[in-house]
Amino acid sequence: MNIIFSEERMPGQAVVDKMIIAGALCVEEEGINPENVVVSVTFVDEEEIHSLNKQYRGVDKVTDVLSFPQFNDLNDLPEDGEICLGDVVICPEQALLQADDFGHTPERELIYLFVHSVFHLLGYDHMDEEEKVEMRAKEELIMSKIGVER
Known part of the structure; x- marks a missing residue:
């Protein structure tokens, strides 16, 4: 799985490594080859996430x-080539x-938020x-597989 991380505010390498493994397990759980998947992850401050939350969710x-x-809809995923699933902030x-x-x-919280x-x-x-x-069960399965249980 190719995860494109923003460098600003990025957590330590151990967290990033677990996120990469967890992300691959998430998509494998859905029958998708992680080699084909790209996700971007951006780390922002409270002011920026507040602004994004208000702008895109009205919260x-x-x-x-x-x-x-x-x-x-996952049925819309391309059958071949790169699959850009989306962005995480x-x-x-x-x-x-x-x-x-x-x-x-x-x-653990950072990794969980990424899996979520x-x-x-x-x-x-x-x-x-x-x-x-259903979603919580999938999240806990992945967290357990990478050894980061509650």
Whole structure:
């Protein structure tokens, strides 16, 4: 899987390495060859993610992660060649606050937010309870596979 990371605010190499492995596992879980997949990841401050959240979701507050999928339906994925799934925007400051609230390490929270966002790029959501249960199960499966459980 080719993940294009912004250099600004990027976490340490150990977190980046786990994100790369986790991303590949997410797309494999959906039957997609990770060798064909590209995702961009940008790390922004609270002000920028607040602005993006307001602009694209109409929510006037800071959030932890935003996902911008390229496809509305996985059936629309190209059969051959590169698949640009979309963009992930993570606010490390918000992740650090949440890690503290949830009793997680900051590294675990950042990796979890990335996994969560990749599943959004793959068409998953958590708007109703059934969708939420399915998405959470997939997230926890990936986190377990990379050894970063709760």
